Amino acid sequence: MKKLVVLTGSGISAESGLKTFRESGGLWENYDVMEVASPEGWAKNKELVLRFYNERRAQLKEALPNSAHMGLKELEKDFEVNIITQNVDNLHKRAGSLNVLHLHGLLTRARSTQYAELAYDIGYGEIKMGDTCEKGFQLRPDIVWFGEAVPAIEEAASVVATADVFAVIGTSLVVYPAAGLMDYVPKNVPVFLIDPNEVAIPTYRSVRYIREKAGKGIAELQEILRKEFL
Ligand code: OAD
Numbered sequence: 001m002k003k004l005v006v007l008t009g010s011g012i013s014a015e016s017g018l019k020t021f022r023e024s025g026g027l028w029e030n031y032d033v034m035e036v037a038s039p040e041g042w043a044k045n046k047e048l049v050l051r052f053y054n055e056r057r058a059q060l061k062e063a064l065p066n067s068a069h070m071g072l073k074e075l076e077k078d079f080e081v082n083i084i085t086q087n088v089d090n091l092h093k094r095a096g097s098l099n100v101l102h103l104h105g106l107l108t109r110a111r112s113t114q115y116a117e118l119a120y121d122i123g124y125g126e127i128k129m130g131d132t133c134e135k136g137f138q139l140r141p142d143i144v145w146f147g148e149a150v151p152a153i154e155e156a157a158s159v160v161a162t163a164d165v166f167a168v169i170g171t172s173l174v175v176y177p178a179a180g181l182m183d184y185v186p187k188n189v190p191v192f193l194i195d196p197n198e199v200a201i202p203t204y205r206s207v208r209y210i211r212e213k214a215g216k217g218i219a220e221l222q223e224i225l226r227k228e229f230l
Pocket residue numbers: 008009010011012014015020021022023026037086087088104144145146169170171172173174175194195196197198199212213214215
Protein backbone atom coordinates (compact mmCIF):
# COMPACT_ATOMS: atom_id res chain seq x y z
CA MET A 1 0.00 0.00 0.00
CA LYS A 2 1.09 3.57 -0.63
CA LYS A 3 2.06 5.58 2.41
CA LEU A 4 -0.08 8.60 3.28
CA VAL A 5 1.54 10.86 5.88
CA VAL A 6 -0.69 13.47 7.49
CA LEU A 7 0.30 16.41 9.68
CA THR A 8 -2.64 17.60 11.76
CA GLY A 9 -3.27 20.60 13.98
CA SER A 10 -6.04 21.90 16.20
CA GLY A 11 -8.32 22.61 13.20
CA ILE A 12 -9.04 18.90 12.78
CA SER A 13 -10.59 18.81 16.26
CA ALA A 14 -12.56 22.06 15.83
CA GLU A 15 -15.66 20.18 14.66
CA SER A 16 -15.44 18.14 17.88
CA GLY A 17 -15.93 21.39 19.79
CA LEU A 18 -12.30 21.89 20.86
CA LYS A 19 -10.87 25.34 20.35
CA THR A 20 -8.01 26.16 18.01
CA PHE A 21 -5.22 28.43 19.28
CA ARG A 22 -4.70 31.47 17.09
CA GLU A 23 -8.06 32.15 15.48
CA SER A 24 -10.38 34.79 16.82
CA GLY A 25 -11.96 33.15 19.89
CA GLY A 26 -9.04 30.71 20.06
CA LEU A 27 -7.28 29.64 23.25
CA TRP A 28 -4.41 32.10 22.96
CA GLU A 29 -6.85 34.98 22.85
CA ASN A 30 -8.04 34.22 26.37
CA TYR A 31 -4.79 32.98 27.85
CA ASP A 32 -1.26 34.30 27.69
CA VAL A 33 0.61 31.43 26.06
CA MET A 34 3.78 32.13 28.06
CA GLU A 35 1.81 32.02 31.32
CA VAL A 36 0.29 28.59 30.73
CA ALA A 37 2.52 26.85 28.19
CA SER A 38 6.15 27.59 29.03
CA PRO A 39 8.66 26.54 31.70
CA GLU A 40 8.72 30.19 32.86
CA GLY A 41 4.95 30.20 33.32
CA TRP A 42 5.19 26.93 35.27
CA ALA A 43 7.90 28.38 37.53
CA LYS A 44 5.75 31.45 38.15
CA ASN A 45 2.34 29.93 38.81
CA LYS A 46 1.95 26.15 38.85
CA GLU A 47 -1.68 26.28 40.02
CA LEU A 48 -2.66 28.34 36.97
CA VAL A 49 -0.89 25.97 34.57
CA LEU A 50 -2.47 22.89 36.18
CA ARG A 51 -5.91 24.51 36.08
CA PHE A 52 -5.52 25.37 32.38
CA TYR A 53 -4.69 21.77 31.43
CA ASN A 54 -7.19 20.27 33.89
CA GLU A 55 -9.88 22.26 32.07
CA ARG A 56 -8.64 21.11 28.67
CA ARG A 57 -8.70 17.50 29.89
CA ALA A 58 -12.24 17.82 31.26
CA GLN A 59 -13.39 19.24 27.90
CA LEU A 60 -11.68 16.42 26.04
CA LYS A 61 -13.62 13.88 28.10
CA GLU A 62 -16.86 15.27 26.65
CA ALA A 63 -15.55 15.54 23.07
CA LEU A 64 -15.94 12.88 20.39
CA PRO A 65 -13.89 12.16 17.27
CA ASN A 66 -15.52 13.87 14.28
CA SER A 67 -15.91 12.82 10.66
CA ALA A 68 -12.41 14.09 9.88
CA HIS A 69 -10.77 11.79 12.43
CA MET A 70 -12.99 8.94 11.21
CA GLY A 71 -12.18 9.73 7.58
CA LEU A 72 -8.45 9.32 8.25
CA LYS A 73 -9.14 6.00 9.95
CA GLU A 74 -11.17 4.84 6.91
CA LEU A 75 -8.25 5.63 4.62
CA GLU A 76 -6.32 2.81 6.33
CA LYS A 77 -8.34 0.41 4.15
CA ASP A 78 -6.43 1.62 1.10
CA PHE A 79 -3.29 3.33 2.41
CA GLU A 80 -0.70 2.93 5.07
CA VAL A 81 -1.67 6.03 7.06
CA ASN A 82 0.81 7.72 9.39
CA ILE A 83 -0.54 10.63 11.42
CA ILE A 84 1.79 13.17 12.96
CA THR A 85 -0.23 15.46 15.18
CA GLN A 86 0.52 18.67 17.01
CA ASN A 87 -2.65 18.09 19.01
CA VAL A 88 -2.60 17.04 22.64
CA ASP A 89 -6.09 15.53 22.43
CA ASN A 90 -6.52 11.79 21.89
CA LEU A 91 -9.19 11.96 19.18
CA HIS A 92 -7.14 10.29 16.41
CA LYS A 93 -6.57 7.28 18.65
CA ARG A 94 -10.19 7.22 19.72
CA ALA A 95 -11.20 7.20 16.04
CA GLY A 96 -9.09 4.04 15.77
CA SER A 97 -6.11 5.33 13.81
CA LEU A 98 -3.22 2.91 14.21
CA ASN A 99 -0.15 5.09 13.71
CA VAL A 100 -0.31 8.36 15.60
CA LEU A 101 2.76 10.30 16.66
CA HIS A 102 2.12 13.08 19.19
CA LEU A 103 4.64 15.86 18.67
CA HIS A 104 3.45 18.04 21.55
CA GLY A 105 2.54 15.39 24.11
CA LEU A 106 -0.83 14.21 25.39
CA LEU A 107 -3.38 15.68 27.76
CA THR A 108 -4.16 12.28 29.23
CA ARG A 109 -0.60 11.81 30.48
CA ALA A 110 1.28 13.35 33.40
CA ARG A 111 5.00 13.28 33.90
CA SER A 112 7.54 13.88 36.60
CA THR A 113 9.03 17.37 36.74
CA GLN A 114 12.38 15.77 37.50
CA TYR A 115 12.48 12.61 35.39
CA ALA A 116 10.81 13.13 32.01
CA GLU A 117 10.75 9.36 31.42
CA LEU A 118 8.46 8.85 34.43
CA ALA A 119 5.15 9.43 32.64
CA TYR A 120 1.73 8.12 33.64
CA ASP A 121 -1.65 7.69 31.98
CA ILE A 122 -4.09 9.72 34.04
CA GLY A 123 -7.13 9.52 31.78
CA TYR A 124 -9.33 12.56 32.23
CA GLY A 125 -8.51 13.16 35.90
CA GLU A 126 -6.88 16.26 37.35
CA ILE A 127 -3.26 16.87 38.24
CA LYS A 128 -3.08 18.65 41.59
CA MET A 129 -0.29 20.29 43.53
CA GLY A 130 1.20 17.56 45.71
CA ASP A 131 0.65 14.79 43.13
CA THR A 132 4.05 13.22 42.66
CA CYS A 133 5.94 10.63 40.65
CA GLU A 134 7.19 7.50 42.39
CA LYS A 135 10.37 9.36 43.32
CA GLY A 136 8.46 12.13 45.04
CA PHE A 137 8.63 14.93 42.46
CA GLN A 138 5.63 17.04 41.47
CA LEU A 139 3.75 15.90 38.37
CA ARG A 140 3.13 18.22 35.42
CA PRO A 141 1.21 17.76 32.18
CA ASP A 142 3.14 15.65 29.64
CA ILE A 143 2.94 18.49 27.13
CA VAL A 144 5.78 20.07 25.18
CA TRP A 145 5.83 23.74 26.15
CA PHE A 146 7.28 26.66 24.24
CA GLY A 147 11.03 26.69 24.64
CA GLU A 148 11.19 22.93 25.26
CA ALA A 149 12.67 20.31 22.97
CA VAL A 150 10.31 18.23 20.80
CA PRO A 151 11.63 14.69 21.36
CA ALA A 152 9.48 13.11 18.63
CA ILE A 153 10.60 15.45 15.85
CA GLU A 154 13.33 13.21 14.46
CA GLU A 155 11.03 10.22 14.22
CA ALA A 156 8.44 12.49 12.57
CA ALA A 157 10.97 13.75 10.00
CA SER A 158 11.94 10.22 9.05
CA VAL A 159 8.29 9.24 8.61
CA VAL A 160 7.67 12.30 6.41
CA ALA A 161 10.71 11.43 4.29
CA THR A 162 9.09 8.10 3.34
CA ALA A 163 5.70 9.53 2.28
CA ASP A 164 4.11 8.74 -1.09
CA VAL A 165 1.44 11.37 -0.43
CA PHE A 166 1.49 14.11 2.21
CA ALA A 167 -1.43 16.06 3.67
CA VAL A 168 -1.58 18.97 6.09
CA ILE A 169 -4.87 19.45 7.91
CA GLY A 170 -6.04 22.22 10.23
CA THR A 171 -2.80 23.89 11.24
CA SER A 172 -1.58 27.44 10.73
CA LEU A 173 1.95 26.08 10.25
CA VAL A 174 3.53 28.77 12.38
CA VAL A 175 4.94 26.63 15.19
CA TYR A 176 8.39 25.10 14.72
CA PRO A 177 9.83 22.55 14.49
CA ALA A 178 6.48 21.01 13.41
CA ALA A 179 6.04 23.40 10.47
CA GLY A 180 9.57 22.54 9.29
CA LEU A 181 8.44 18.97 8.57
CA MET A 182 7.27 20.29 5.19
CA ASP A 183 10.95 20.43 4.22
CA TYR A 184 11.29 16.66 4.61
CA VAL A 185 8.56 15.81 2.09
CA PRO A 186 10.35 14.25 -0.92
CA LYS A 187 10.39 16.41 -4.05
CA ASN A 188 7.89 14.61 -6.25
CA VAL A 189 5.42 13.74 -3.52
CA PRO A 190 2.06 15.51 -3.90
CA VAL A 191 1.09 17.73 -0.96
CA PHE A 192 -2.55 18.40 -0.06
CA LEU A 193 -3.64 21.10 2.35
CA ILE A 194 -7.06 21.15 4.01
CA ASP A 195 -8.06 24.33 5.81
CA PRO A 196 -11.07 26.64 5.46
CA ASN A 197 -8.76 29.65 5.81
CA GLU A 198 -5.63 30.94 4.12
CA VAL A 199 -2.45 29.26 5.38
CA ALA A 200 1.00 30.72 4.72
CA ILE A 201 2.94 27.64 3.63
CA PRO A 202 6.54 27.90 4.84
CA THR A 203 8.06 26.54 1.62
CA TYR A 204 7.98 27.26 -2.09
CA ARG A 205 6.50 23.94 -3.09
CA SER A 206 3.09 23.84 -4.63
CA VAL A 207 0.20 22.33 -2.74
CA ARG A 208 -3.28 21.25 -3.71
CA TYR A 209 -5.49 23.39 -1.56
CA ILE A 210 -8.82 21.96 -0.39
CA ARG A 211 -10.37 25.01 1.17
CA GLU A 212 -12.90 23.29 3.42
CA LYS A 213 -13.38 22.37 7.04
CA ALA A 214 -11.62 19.14 7.93
CA GLY A 215 -14.70 16.85 7.76
CA LYS A 216 -15.73 17.86 4.25
CA GLY A 217 -12.12 18.31 3.16
CA ILE A 218 -11.14 14.77 4.09
CA ALA A 219 -14.17 13.35 2.29
CA GLU A 220 -12.91 15.18 -0.80
CA LEU A 221 -9.35 13.99 -0.21
CA GLN A 222 -10.59 10.40 0.02
CA GLU A 223 -12.17 10.69 -3.41
CA ILE A 224 -9.08 12.22 -4.99
CA LEU A 225 -6.73 9.68 -3.44
CA ARG A 226 -8.84 6.70 -4.48
CA LYS A 227 -9.13 8.03 -8.01
CA GLU A 228 -5.52 9.09 -8.53
CA PHE A 229 -3.38 6.95 -6.24
CA LEU A 230 -4.90 3.48 -6.10
P1 OAD B 1 -3.71 27.32 15.14
O1 OAD B 1 -4.78 27.89 16.00
O2 OAD B 1 -2.46 28.11 14.97
O3 OAD B 1 -4.30 27.02 13.68
C1 OAD B 1 -5.52 26.35 13.52
C2 OAD B 1 -5.78 26.15 12.04
O4 OAD B 1 -6.96 25.38 11.91
C3 OAD B 1 -6.00 27.45 11.27
O5 OAD B 1 -5.25 27.44 10.06
C4 OAD B 1 -7.50 27.43 10.99
O6 OAD B 1 -7.85 28.10 9.79
C5 OAD B 1 -7.77 25.94 10.89
N1 OAD B 1 -9.16 25.53 11.14
C6 OAD B 1 -10.12 26.10 11.90
N2 OAD B 1 -11.25 25.38 11.88
C7 OAD B 1 -11.02 24.32 11.08
C8 OAD B 1 -11.80 23.21 10.66
N3 OAD B 1 -13.07 23.02 11.06
N4 OAD B 1 -11.23 22.32 9.83
C9 OAD B 1 -9.94 22.47 9.41
N5 OAD B 1 -9.17 23.49 9.78
C10 OAD B 1 -9.70 24.41 10.59
O7 OAD B 1 -3.40 25.85 15.72
P2 OAD B 1 -2.19 24.85 15.42
O8 OAD B 1 -1.61 25.10 14.08
O9 OAD B 1 -2.68 23.49 15.75
O10 OAD B 1 1.24 23.96 20.77
O11 OAD B 1 -1.16 25.29 16.52
C11 OAD B 1 0.10 24.66 16.62
C12 OAD B 1 0.55 24.61 18.05
O12 OAD B 1 0.47 25.93 18.63
C13 OAD B 1 -0.30 23.77 18.96
O13 OAD B 1 0.07 22.40 18.92
C14 OAD B 1 -0.07 24.36 20.31
C15 OAD B 1 -0.12 25.81 19.94
O14 OAD B 1 0.54 26.69 20.79
C16 OAD B 1 1.50 23.86 22.09
O15 OAD B 1 0.69 24.14 22.95
C17 OAD B 1 2.86 23.36 22.40
